[in-house]
Structure formats: structure tokens, C-alpha cells
Amino acid sequence: xxxxxxxxxxxxxxxxxxxxxxxxxxxxxxxxxxxxxxxxxxxxxxxxxxxxxxxxxxxxxxxxxxxxxxxxxxxxxxxxxxxxxxxxxxxxxxxxxxxxxxxxxxxxxxxxxxxxxxxxxxxxxxxxxxxxxxxxxxxxxxxxxxxxxxxxxxxxxxxxxxxxxxxxxxxxxxxxxxxxxxxxxxxxxxxxxxxxxxxxxxxxxxxxxxxxxxxxxxxxxxxxxxxxxxxxxxxxxxxxxxxxxxxxxxxxxxxxxxxxxxxxxxxxxxxxxxxxxxxxxxxxx
Amino acid sequence: xxxxxxxxxxxxxxxxxxxxxxxxxxxxxxxxxxxxxxxxxxxxxxxxxxxxxxxxxxxxxxxxxxxxxxxxxxxxxxxxxxxxxxxxxxxxxxxxxxxxxxxxxxxxxxxxxxxxxxxxxxxxxxxxxxxxxxxxxxxxxxxxxxxxxxxxxxxxxxxxxxxxxxxxxxxxxxxxxxxxxxxxxxxxxxxxxxxxxxxxxxxxxxxxxxxxxxxxxxxxxxxxxxxxxxxxxxxxxxxxxxxxxxxxxxxxxxxxxxxxxxxxxxxxxxxxxxxxxxxxxxxxxxxxxxxxxxxxxxxxxxxxxxxxxxxxxxxxxxxxxxxxxxxxxxxxxxxxxxxxxxxxxxxxxxxxxxxxxxxxxxxxxxxxxxxxxx
Numbered sequence: 001x002x003x004x005x006x007x008x009x010x011x012x013x014x015x016x017x018x019x020x021x022x023x024x025x026x027x028x029x030x031x032x033x034x035x036x037x038x039x040x041x042x043x044x045x046x047x048x049x050x051x052x053x054x055x056x057x058x059x060x061x062x063x064x065x066x067x068x069x070x071x072x073x074x075x076x077x078x079x080x081x082x083x084x085x086x087x088x089x090x091x092x093x094x095x096x097x098x099x100x101x102x103x104x105x106x107x108x109x110x111x112x113x114x115x116x117x118x119x120x121x122x123x124x125x126x127x128x129x130x131x132x133x134x135x136x137x138x139x140x141x142x143x144x145x146x147x148x149x150x151x152x153x154x155x156x157x158x159x160x161x162x163x164x165x166x167x168x169x170x171x172x173x174x175x176x177x178x179x180x181x182x183x184x185x186x187x188x189x190x191x192x193x194x195x196x197x198x199x200x201x202x203x204x205x206x207x208x209x210x211x212x213x214x215x216x217x218x219x220x221x222x223x224x225x226x227x228x229x230x231x232x233x234x235x236x237x238x239x240x241x242x243x244x245x246x247x248x249x250x251x252x253x254x255x256x257x258x259x260x261x262x263x264x265x266x267x268x269x270x271x272x273x274x275x276x277x278x279x280x281x282x283x284x285x
Numbered sequence: 286x287x288x289x290x291x292x293x294x295x296x297x298x299x300x301x302x303x304x305x306x307x308x309x310x311x312x313x314x315x316x317x318x319x320x321x322x323x324x325x326x327x328x329x330x331x332x333x334x335x336x337x338x339x340x341x342x343x344x345x346x347x348x349x350x351x352x353x354x355x356x357x358x359x360x361x362x363x364x365x366x367x368x369x370x371x372x373x374x375x376x377x378x379x380x381x382x383x384x385x386x387x388x389x390x391x392x393x394x395x396x397x398x399x400x401x402x403x404x405x406x407x408x409x410x411x412x413x414x415x416x417x418x419x420x421x422x423x424x425x426x427x428x429x430x431x432x433x434x435x436x437x438x439x440x441x442x443x444x445x446x447x448x449x450x451x452x453x454x455x456x457x458x459x460x461x462x463x464x465x466x467x468x469x470x471x472x473x474x475x476x477x478x479x480x481x482x483x484x485x486x487x488x489x490x491x492x493x494x495x496x497x498x499x500x501x502x503x504x505x506x507x508x509x510x511x512x513x514x515x516x517x518x519x520x521x522x523x524x525x526x527x528x529x530x531x532x533x534x535x536x537x538x539x540x541x542x543x544x545x546x547x548x549x550x551x552x553x554x555x556x557x558x559x560x561x562x563x564x565x566x567x568x569x570x571x572x573x574x575x576x577x578x579x580x581x582x583x584x585x586x587x588x589x590x591x592x593x594x595x596x597x598x599x600x601x602x603x604x605x606x607x608x609x610x611x612x613x614x615x616x617x618x619x620x621x622x623x624x625x626x627x628x629x630x631x632x633x634x635x636x637x638x639x640x641x642x643x644x645x646x647x648x649x650x651x652x653x654x655x656x657x658x659x
Contacts, residue, residue, distance in 0.1 A: 042362045042385045059651070061658045068658075120515075127519050145458060147521055148506040230506020230516075231464055234658045242657070245359050245465065246650035248366075 028261070035254040042248045056255040062239065066259070069235040072150070073219035076157040077211040083158065084165040084210065089195070091166075092173035104170070107163045119156050119227050126152050126228070148230030156224025161214040168213060172206020173199070208275035215271075216264055236260055322349040325570055328361060329354060329377035330557070332592020341586075342577050348570060356510065357465070358382040365391050370564030374571040380414040380556040381467075381639045383423045392560035395421040399572055400579055401599070406627055409598035413637065415558060423558035426578055427587050427595035430545075430626075430635055431468050432552040434517065434525035434533045437542040445524070445546045448476040456524050457503055461516055463527035464507040466653035468553055471638055472526055473497045475550045482553070484642040494652055501659050517543050530617065531555070534594040537616075547629060553638045554630070557595070581605045589613055596626050 038047040056062050091103045110118065125131045126146040136142035146152055176199060184194045200207065218224075222237035231238055236256055243253045325348050327334045334352030343349060355361040358379050365373065366389070378386055386392045402410050402424075412425045435445040439459075444450055451460050462469055474482035474493045485493065505522055506512070513532055516522040518541050525532075529552070533545045559578065561571045577583045584602025588595060589610060596617060597603065607614045618626040629635050641649050 042359070043366060043389060059654075061651075061654045064658045123515060123519070127521050129520055148516075226509065227512060230461075230512070231508065232504065232506050232657065234654065238657075239654065242464075242650065242654050244363075245357060247646050248359050248362055249647075250363070 031254050031258060031261075035251055035258055037251045039248055039251060044248060044250060052249075052251045052255050056252050056259075061234070062256070065234045065236050065239045066263075068233045069219060069237075070263070072153065072157070072225075072235065073215045076154060076161065076218040077214040079154065080158060080161050080165045080214045081169075081207065081211045084162055084169050085207075088166045088169035088173055089199070091170055092176075100174075104167065107167050107170075110159075110163045115160055116223055116227075118159050119223050122152070122155055122159065122228055123147060126155065147228065148232065150229060150233070153224050153229035156228040157214075157218045157221065160221060160224065161217045164217070165210045165214050168210035169203070169207055172203040172210075176202045205275045208271050212268060212271040215267060219264060219267075220260060320347065322347045323567065323570060324349050324351050325374045325567055325574065326351045326353065326372065326562075327375045327377070328352075328364060328373040328562070329375075330356075330592075332590050333377055335590075335592060337589075337591045338578075338586055342574060342583075346570070346573065348574075358385075362386075362389075365389075365562075371562065371566055373562040374565040374567045375574055376560045376562050377426075378423065378558055378560060380412070380425065380558055380637070383414045383558055383560070384417070386560060387417055387422050391563050392422050393563055393565065393568060395424065395561065395572075395575075397421045400424055400576060401581075401601075404581060404601045405598045406600050408627070408630060412556070412558075412598075414556075423560040424575055424579055425556050425558045425598050426575075426584075427590075427597055428554055428556040429529055429531045429595045430547055430552045430554055430629065431472065431527065431529040431638065432545050432547040434528050434543060434545045436517070436520055436523040437544055438520075439523040442544065442546055445544075446548050448472060448526075448548050448550050451500055451503055451524060451526060458505045459521075459523040460500070460503045461505055461513065461522035461525045462507045463513050463525065463532075464509055464657075465527060466649050467640070468527035468555075468638060470497065470649055470653065471553050471636070473500075475548075475553070475636070478550075480636075481642075482636055483639045486643055490644055490648075494656075497652075497656060498659065501656060507657055517541065529555075531593040531595060534617070535592070538594075547634060551634045551636060552629070554635045555638050585609055588617065588619065 033046075034044075035052055036048045036050065037044050038049050038051065039045070091100055095103060123130070127133070128143050128145065128147070130147070132146065133143035136144070180198050180202060181194060184198045185191075189197060220237055222235075222241070225231065225235045225238060234242070236259075240253045240256050243249050243256065322343065323346075327350050329352060331354040332338070334350040334354075339350050353364065353373065355364055358381065361376075361378060361382065362385060365376070365386070376386065376392060383392075409425055415421060415423050415425060433445045433448065433450065435450075439456075440450065444453075450456070470493060471482045473496055474485060474489075477489065477493050477496055479485050479489055479493070506516065508516055508522075513525065513528060514536065517525060517532065518536055518539075520542075529545045533541075533543045536543050559575045561568050561575070565571055578587060579599060581599055581601035582605060584597040584599040585605035588597045588602065588606050594613070594617060596619060597606070603614065603619045606619055614620055618624070618629070640646055
């Protein structure tokens with residue numbers, strides 16, 4: 001029997017539907033349409049021509065930027081997950097309730113400041129005459145080139161995503177059944193082995209979702225590759241700005257944007273499938 | 286004999302009515318006296334509608350500028366094409382984009398007699414791009430040169446006066462690019478010996494690409510406006526291609542050890558032009574603004590713009606600047622001394638920055654993307 005629609009139910013579900021239609025589906029549909037428009041003398045004309053797709057997909061520089069961006073975002077996801085786990089583990093299992101609340105509050109504080117400002121402030125630390133190199137100079141080291149490198153871009157990515165990854169990991173770790181950990185210890189399972197055999201599998205969904213959010217945020221980020229990486233190497237977000245600088249080629253920029261959206265959807269799909277695959281297998285046992 | 290009726294307090298009816306009318310009219314009088322300023326919309330690079338430039342004109346004409354700043358010619362064209370006609374009263378454009386504005390019908394025709402063109406240096410009275418089929422569509426208001434920008438602690442002026450300095454091993458990883466293909470590849474074209482750097486055949490274009498590609502290993506980064514400022518200011522980049530005094534002049538005034546020089550292979554010229562937006566309801570006021578900013582007084586202000594300094598095409602403006610701020614006039618080369626800014630143009634050391642003539646814009650941009658990704 002089909003559930004009956006009620007006014008009460010619609011009151012709460014319709015705004016979400018309208019929101020999604022207005023601010024996600026409609027712009028996405030326009031972006032798809034835009035990718036088939038043509039540009040003549042700096043003016044965009046509604047059209048239905050696949051030339052933008054053929055041109056962009058035929059450019060080696062596009063695929064080079066795609067591979068670079070994918071590799072950077074994947075590396076950032078792994079790095080953020082590895083760096084975040086000890087912190088989220090300690091907050092979840094080692095701190096008192098009060099200290100945990102303070103830790104969560106501290107993780108939220110970075111979001112109070114503009115990401116752009118935080119990235120600009122890293123320049124003061126990482127430049128050749130910056131704070132880090134000056135400190136290294138006191139012990140007779142350096143200066144080391146840090147700014148305008150891939151490493152600096154990664155620092156920016158961590159600035160963007162690490163607090164969020166810690167929070168997401170934390171929320172999955174705090175809900176782990178402590179009896180499982182105690183049972184493991186009772187069965188003489190060591191602390192480290194318990195982490196890998198019990199904690200991580202139990203928090204698998206949250207850990208994968210945290211890494212996925214890091215991937216999503218960094219894959220489309222423009223600020224860190226430009227202001228910390230010096231625009232070198234070219235990422236897809238930089239390629240979008242380059243493309244729009246060439247005679248109003250917004251339709252070609254739309255092709256890049258749609259490719260990015262498609263990639264993110266595919267990655268999200270596989271990540272979620274991977275995250276829940278273990279649970280389903282567990283349920284069958 | 287008639288007698289005015291008076292109230293107990295001694296007011297006659299006539300006095301009462303007169304006072305009442307005066308009280309009621311007061312808001313109207315004060316509204317006239319303190320009329321809200323007329324808003325004039327300006328589409329421009331950052332700085333052109335800031336108080337150091339427009340405050341005097343605003344006070345004299347009871348005008349309030351409402352600026353919309355853009356970051357590049359394509360961005361400007363995008364903003365105009367997405368706005369209804371008449372949105373922008375005054376439009377500032379780089380010279381190479383004026384023809385695109387014209388072709389799309391975004392600007393009004395100007396009457397040359399309305400402006401003090403006779404005060405301009407002859408080279409700027411019939412400035413290419415301002416005129417089309419004998420009709421004037423924009424007026425050049427300021428310009429500047431692009432050469433080698435360098436850190437004065439790292440390089441001498443003599444060392445920087447050659448584009449080949451970018452390949453010097455001591456600058457490896459310390460050469461920055463302003464991230465726009467047109468000025469950078471124009472400079473590489475000058476280095477390759479092309480007298481008209483943007484009008485080159487396929488063989489010459491291939492040679493430019495080949496030479497430019499060899500520079501890639503020296504490059505420390507590709508920077509936008511803000512990144513260019515900060516990387517030069519903190520010494521992260523020691524030499525820069527694609528820019529000139531419009532960046533280093535601001536930093537120099539603030540004490541940074543940077544300068545720009547026109548290399549022996551020559552430099553490029555950027556030029557900014559004012560137009561009146563098509564369909565502007567305040568075209569007369571827009572005209573008045575262009576008259577002001579192209580007058581000797583307005584030009585001297587424009588030369589010293591806080592956002593970024595520039596050379597000015599009005600010869601009488603040079604005189605005003607020399608009287609008002611001789612140090613800045615000397616710094617920018619707007620004096621009567623030999624080797625001044627006009628001499629650089631007249632001796633053929635400066636070429637206009639423009640769109641490529643024998644290749645399309647996309648070809649240059651595509652190569653630039655390839656170069657960046659190499």
C-alpha cells in the first residue's frame with residue numbers, strides 16, 4: 001500500500017525539494033546547456049554544438065590538469081585522514097566529556113575566519129624570509145624553498161579540510177560500542193591491534209565519509225594552488241580561470257566544471273559503496 | 286478701515302497661514318539645498334572610482350560614483366553582456382578591448398570636439414583603437430610600460446635591462462609570471478626580435494613558443510594581481526615578466542626594493558580608455574567626467590592614482606604633475622628631460638600590447654596553458 005501524502009509531511013519535505021530544484025538542479029541544467037553554446041567575438045550564443053566538449057577533451061593540457069588535480073586531492077584525503085586519526089582518536093577515547101566539548105569547539109573555531117585570510121597568512125610562515133625559515137636559521141638550517149611548491153599547496157589543503165576531517169572522524173569514533181573494545185582487550189588483543197581490528201572497522205563509514213569530504217573540498221579548491229602553490233602545477237580550477245580569460249570561453253569552462261562534477265559524483269558513489277560494503281558483508285555473516 | 290483679526294496670542298490669520306506655509310515648505314527647500322547626489326555607475330579596474338581620484342569631481346558636481354570593479358578585459362565584457370543597456374554610465378577599458386566593445390555596440394560615439402585632445406601629445410590624438418571609421422568611441426586616459434620588474438637587491442638595472450636575465454641561473458625558481466598570456470608572450474616575441482611582437486607569422490610564432498618553453502624551468506609561479514604584489518614585496522620572486530611600473534611603482538612608494546626597467550629589446554604599452562556606456566541615462570554627466578579626467582588637472586591626479594600609477598597622454602597634465610609632485614613626475618619619466626616616457630615611444634622602443642594578428646587569441650591562450658602545465 002502506498003503511503004498517503006499528508007499536508008504535514010509535505011510542509012517539511014517540499015522546501016527541501018524546492019531548494020534542490022532551484023539551487024542545484026536548475027543551475028546544473030543551465031551548466032549542461034551552456035556547455036553546448038558557442039562564442040563568437042566575445043559574445044556567447046545559445047547553440048547546440050559539441051565543439052566545446054571535443055576541443056577540451058582533445059587537449060592534452062586538460063587531461064594533464066585532470067590527473068594532477070585528482071592526484072593532489074587523493075593525496076590530501078589520505079594525508080588528512082592519517083593526520084586526523086590520532087587527534088580524533090585521542091579526543092574520542094582519552095579526553096573527559098568536558099575536555100572533548102572544548103576540543104570540538106576548538107575544531108570549529110578555524111571556520112570563523114575566512115579561508116582566504118588563513119591561506120594568505122601561511123605565506124608569512126612559508127616564504128623564503130618567512131617565520132619558519134627564520135626559526136630554522138637560528139639552528140643553522142635553511143632557508144628552504146617552501147612557498148610556491150606542491151608541499152605548500154598541501155598545507156593549504158590541510159588548512160581547509162583537516163578540522164572538518166577530525167570532526168567527522170570524531171563523530172563516528174564516539175559512537176563505537178565500548179564493549180567491543182573491552183571485549184578485544186579481554187581477549188588479549190593489544191592496543192594497536194585493537195585500533196586496526198576493532199576501532200577502524202567499526203568507524204569505517206565515518207572515516208571514509210571524512211576522507212570523501214576532504215577529496216570534494218580539495219578537488220575544486222582554487223585558493224591554495226594559486227596562493228600557496230604559485231599556480232604551478234595547473235589544476236582544473238586554475239584551468240577554468242585560464243579558459244574564461246580566452247575570449248569569454250565560458251562554455252569550455254562549463255565542460256571542465258561538468259567533468260569535475262561528474263568525477264565527484266563517481267568518487268562519492270564508489271566511496272559510499274566501499275564504506276557500506278563492509279557493513280553489508282557483516283550483516284550477512 | 287479693515288482690521289486684521291488677531292488671536293489671543295497676537296497672531297493674525299495671515300501671519301499664521303504664512304508661517305504655516307513656510308514651515309511646510311521648509312523640507313522642500315532643504316531637499317533642494319541638500320539634494321541627494323546623482324549616482325554615476327563606473328565599470329573599471331580597481332582604483333578609478335576611489336576618493337583620491339573622484340572626490341573633487343563628486344563634490345563639484347554633486348555626484349556619487351557607484352563603481353563596479355573588474356579583473357581583466359574578459360571579465361569586463363562578461364559583466365557588460367550580462368547587464369541591461371544603460372547599466373554602466375562610464376566604462377574604462379584596456380585599449381585592445383575597445384574594438385570588442387564597439388563591435389558589440391556597448392559604447393556611445395563621442396564627439397572629439399568635447400575633449401581637450403589638442404592638449405594631448407600628437408601620438409595620442411589619433412590613438413589606434415579609439416577611432417573606428419573616423420568616429421571616436423573612447424578616449425585614452427592613461428598608459429604604462431611593461432618590461433622587466435626586478436628586486437634591486439638581487440639585480441642591477443643594467444642586468445635587468447635584458448629579457449635574457451630571466452634565464453640567469455641565479456634566478457632559477459625566482460622568476461614570476463603575471464598570469465596572462467598577452468604581456469608575457471609579447472615580451473618573448475620582442476626578445477625573439479620581432480619588431481611588431483603581435484603581428485608575427487607561423488614560423489616566428491613557433492620560434493616564440495620554442496624560446497618561451499626553455500624558460501619554464503626558471504619559473505617560480507604564475508600569479509594574479511594580489512599574488513604578484515606579495516611575491517615581489519616579500520622577495521619571494523626576484524624578477525617578473527609581464528608587468529611594469531603599475532605594480533612596482535606602488536611597491537616602490539611603500540619602500541619595497543623593486544623597480545621596473547625597459548629592456549634593450551623594447552617594452553610593451555598598456556593603455557586605458559574611457560567610454561560612455563550605450564543607453565546611459567546620464568550621458569551628459571558621463572561626458573563631464575571624461576572631460577574632467579582627461580583635463581590637465583584630472584590627468585595629474587590620474588598619474589598619481591593610489592591603486593596604481595600611470596603615465597598620462599595630456600602634455601599639459603605633465604606640467605601640472607611637475608608643479609604638484611616633481612618627484613613622482615621624475616620617477617615616472619614625465620619630465621622634459623631627454624629619455625623621458627615620450628622619447629621611449631618616439632625612439633620605437635615601445636610597442637602597443639594588442640591581440641595577436643596572424644594567430645587567434647585562443648592559439649596564444651592554449652599555448653600559455655600548455656606552458657604552465659609543462
